[in-house]
Amino acid sequence: MTTTTVAVAGGSLGGLTAALLLRDLGHDVTIYERSAVELEQRGAGIGFLPDSSRYLIERVGLSLDDISTSIGIIRYFDRRGGITHELRHRYHFSSWNTVYRHLLSAFGRDRYLLGREVVGRDEHDDHVTVRFAGGASVDADLLVCADGVGSTFRRQLMPDVRHQYAGYVGWRGMARESDLHPDTVRQLGDAISYYVYANSHILVYPIPGLDGSVVPGERLINFVWYRNYLDGDDIGDLLLDVGGVQREISLPPGAVRPEHAAELRATAVARLPAVLSDVVVAVDEPFLQVVYDVEIPQMAFGRTCLVGDAGFVARPHAAAGTAKAAANAWALADALAANPDIPQALAAWEPGQLALGRQLLERTQRLGARSQFLGTWDPTDPDVLFRLREEGP
Ligand SMILES: Cc1cc2nc3c(=O)[nH]c(=O)nc-3n(C[C@H](O)[C@H](O)[C@H](O)COP(=O)(O)OP(=O)(O)OC[C@H]3O[C@@H](n4cnc5c(N)ncnc54)[C@H](O)[C@@H]3O)c2cc1C
Numbered sequence: 001m002t003t004t005t006v007a008v009a010g011g012s013l014g015g016l017t018a019a020l021l022l023r024d025l026g027h028d029v030t031i032y033e034r035s036a037v038e039l040e041q042r043g044a045g046i047g048f049l050p051d052s053s054r055y056l057i058e059r060v061g062l063s064l065d066d067i068s069t070s071i072g073i074i075r076y077f078d079r080r081g082g083i084t085h086e087l088r089h090r091y092h093f094s095s096w097n098t099v100y101r102h103l104l105s106a107f108g109r110d111r112y113l114l115g116r117e118v119v120g121r122d123e124h125d126d127h128v129t130v131r132f133a134g135g136a137s138v139d140a141d142l143l144v145c146a147d148g149v150g151s152t153f154r155r156q157l158m159p160d161v162r163h164q165y166a167g168y169v170g171w172r173g174m175a176r177e178s179d180l181h182p183d184t185v186r187q188l189g190d191a192i193s194y195y196v197y198a199n200s201h202i203l204v205y206p207i208p209g210l211d212g213s214v215v216p217g218e219r220l221i222n223f224v225w226y227r228n229y230l231d232g233d234d235i236g237d238l239l240l241d242v243g244g245v246q247r248e249i250s251l252p253p254g255a256v257r258p259e260h261a262a263e264l265r266a267t268a269v270a271r272l273p274a275v276l277s278d279v280v281v282a283v284d285e286p287f288l289q290v291v292y293d294v295e296i297p298q299m300a301f302g303r304t305c306l307v308g309d310a311g312f313v314a315r316p317h318a319a320a321g322t323a324k325a326a327a328n329a330w331a332l333a334d335a336l337a338a339n340p341d342i343p344q345a346l347a348a349w350e351p352g353q354l355a356l357g358r359q360l361l362e363r364t365q366r367l368g369a370r371s372q373f374l375g376t377w378d379p380t381d382p383d384v385l386f387r388l389r390e391e392g393p
């Protein structure tokens with residue numbers, strides 16, 4: 001096997017998984033991450049689908065039960081807290097921090113370079129030159145762009161591709177299980193809890209605590225509440241942060257203006273069953289992510305490829321964003337193992353990844369339309385279950 005020099009732009013879950021898998025093949029891999037500090041601030045929950053946990057289980061040797069919470073029931077409430085539908089189904093949930101910490105520790109910090117913003121690339125026949133803010137550059141045989149939803153490379157390589165605002169945001173937050181009333185904890189039980197009402201829905205589930213603990217009582221209770229905002233002034237006002245900066249993609253913890261946080265809590269009490277509004281009200285710093293669709297026609301460009309949210313961005317209703325990033329990375333490693341010629345390997349990798357992204361995008365668009373606009377969400381329809389692929393997990 002020839003040793004290939006790989007530059008990975010972006011050191012979040014997608015970039016780390018790709019980097020680990022390519023290094024396992026014997027390649028010489030360096031991650032360039034824009035953030036000057038390790039990405040510890042995002043504690044939010046992630047649906048832990050098999051693709052998301054695969055590296056940590058198969059290659060690091062961790063056990064699913066050590067790095068994720070598990071629930072065995074999907075439960076729907078009505079406004080008064082009565083149960084309208086219940087289904088036995090097993091999901092695992094982890095937190096962004098837990099997965100990041102384990103992947104980073106497996107990769108090590110020597111070749112995980114912080115404060116390195118990649119700003120461009122020049123493609124040559126036998127290498128690609130990766131350019132950084134500040135003027136430095138490196139040459140690599142392969143550039144993996146894992147620079148997320150706002151990807152610099154997606155913008156440069158496909159300037160016509162636009163973020164399509166879905167018409168709503170995902171409000172998110174985590175409360176300490178120990179801060180909730182014991183009755184609330186008991187009612188939430190071993191379940192993911194839903195409340196679906198006119199043009200909105202909320203889901204609540206346990207995730208590991210900030211220290212990674214999955215012991216009941218030490219966990220966090222995570223909520224994701226999808227709420228509609230009109231395009232233009234309505235969403236614009238929401239996204240004007242506490243410091244007066246107009247954001248576009250998300251408001252991190254601490255950035256939401258107090259009047260919007262107060263409105264969130266008041267609406268929770270007015271609209272949601274008490275068992276779920278108790279969780280929303282207990283969260284100190286709610287934050288939000290704007291829901292976008294990004295569809296792309298191409299993921300391989302000579303010696304450069306896009307993985308994870310740098311490629312397709314699908315709505316979160318399948319809880320599969322991290323799984324898609326990981327699946328892109330595993331397929332990339334398989335393609336490079338099968339063919340050391342990088343442009344040929346990327347060309348062989350691309351069609352399956354385009355198909356994966358498209359089906360996830362279409363399915364999550366359907367789900368979002370049903371819950372946020374059409375009022376046709378059906379808890380008995382298997383389509384509403386979390387999964388990456390149309391069929392299977
Ligand atoms: C409301 C909501 C709920 C979600 N829930 C789930 C869920 O339950 N399960 C799930 O799997 N997914 C979920 N997701 C999706 C998930 O967050 C993403 O799909 C996943 O994090 C993608 O990972 P990534 O590595 O591709 O990109 P990101 O995590 O966005 O990382 C990109 C990285 O690149 C860095 N970067 C950016 N630009 C540059 C540059 N120019 N140079 C160098 N570095 C750069 C960034 O600092 C960042 O570290 C949810 C998303 C939303 C909006």
